[in-house]
Amino acid sequence: MQARARATQSLIAFYTGDYHDALAxxxxxxxxxxxxxxxxxxxxxxxxxxxxxxxxxxxxxxxxNHPFTALSDYPSSSQAARASPSARTAKPEQQQTRQPPT
Known part of the structure; x- marks a missing residue:
């Protein structure tokens, strides 16, 4: 929760032009x-x-460079969905489906 609060503060500082505070x-x-x-x-x-x-x-x-190397430490979204308890127990009509862009 503290990380999210700081991330929000960073976003606000960035969009108000205070880039030093945004970075901090x-x-x-x-x-x-x-x-x-x-x-x-x-x-x-x-x-x-x-x-x-x-x-x-x-x-x-x-x-x-760090995020791209760290991506291998986390499951892909399809792997995470298969591992998620809600994905395993949701009824088909409750599951969201994505439509391809037209």
Missing amino acids: YAQDALRRAGNSPHRIRLTINGQARALARLGDRYGVDKAL
Whole structure:
């Protein structure tokens, strides 16, 4: 919950143009996120985006390399859906289906 609060603060700071605070909040959110898969989102949407606005290309590259290597630590969405208790017990009419774009 603390990580989400910091992520929200980072988002607000970013969109109000305070990129230094946005970066600081994003980094604090990452420290508080533990091993959550939300770390990937926090790194890209929080840390890397703020670093980009601050002109830190090296920092952006470094921040973006981490999520791509960390993706292998988490199951794909189809694997997670199969492992989810709600996905196994939901009735077919309760399951959401995606329609391909037309």
